[in-house]
Amino acid sequence: MTIYALVDANNFYATCEKVFDPSLADVPLVVLSNNDGCIVARSAEAKELGIPMGAPMHQWKGFCANHGVVIKSSNYALYGDMSSRMLAILQKLCPDVESYSIDESFLKLDGFSDATVLGYEIRQTLQQHIKVTCGVGIGPSKTLAKFANHIAKKHPEYGGVFSVSDAPKIEFEQLMAYYPVNEIWGVGRQLSKRLTADGIETVLDLSRCDAKAIHARYGVVLAKTVRELRGEACISFDDIAAPKQQIIASRSFAGVTTDYQTVKAALSHHISRAAEKLRLQESVCAHVYVMIRTNPFREQDPQYRKTILMPLPHPTADTAVLMKAAMAALRKGFIPGFRYHKCGVMLGEIHPMNALQTDLFASVDDPKRLRLMGLLDSINKRQGSGTLHMASTQLSAAWHMRAENRSPRYTTCWEELPVAYA
DNA sequence: TCTGGGGTCCTAGGACCC
């Protein structure tokens, strides 16, 4: 039987900020989402103060000022780099690693004689090498490894590592009976509301349900969860990252706008980013979706949201072709008069560039254009993103997002390296 | 004044066909 581990960094973004600024060591700290909108990470001290996850920043500004909470805009260049260092360390310790999110990885522990010992070694190594503390959960399925990870973090007596098979059955059942069903991976707000109404309130309740009955009433996803909770691995393990099937680039504006040119400039910027991501994974796409919407939180405003699909004449990774299609979609979907708050683009129908066969499609990108795109990407990579861009991006800068308290990109930008004084 | 962004998977329902 395969044993899975889930390694998950504690307070990852907040920790990344603290690693490079020792003066923040014991200070409560929060990290904000893009646009400085809401709180997406909290240090242990900030959690203790009772600041909730996902809280709108504007509601907590006064509180943070009163309690000396340090506020950081998000710095994804830094977190992304720390994340790859973390992954590299895990890959050294274990041959089968699936990177699940920026701060979480699943490991397959086949061939290790003592999974728990390895868990402690992982914890110690990450602490030593990159000053990131993590929890390790171990179990016979991914869902159980996730739940074990939750226990490892919430119950300090386990020392940050919890293995389902180490715990006596009665002890584990007590833990399952203690936690509400929404602590389980895959059970969100809607499902837990329905489950609770049906009398399934705890993790233990759910694990004892009949999988067939759950399938009939709640669907195939939750039925899998039930089987996973009983130790039957149903969710596959992917150690090589598959290319993305859809690529999204979107942002809300710093405020709202009624101006077509402003939306167009923002959209143009997003297309460039999305196309760059598409070429980075060596793919082409055949669908462009353009999304625009008003601010749903402004209930006094008339609301409008629209997604417009624009099929492309042939699969492409050419920014100019994508741009033309997206602009046509925007003309179709833009209704003057609304106060727009966000726009974005999604690329769909993605195929690997090299698998395209000319007899399957009417035509493919001109190799000359592809070389031009490659040049564009390499200049932007060397000189900084946005050095070369489409003219339409410059139409307006009115949409640009806020990031008032971003820390330096310590590890990825020469100009922002940390300075050591002797 | 100010409420994220980027993903995956599943399903309901419409269009179309015979």
Add this chain to the structure above:
DNA sequence: TCTGGGGTCCTAGGACCC
């Protein structure tokens, strides 16, 4: 006056995740 039903394919949207 009576006016099918089942299968397939596609898309939009929802639920979930971090």
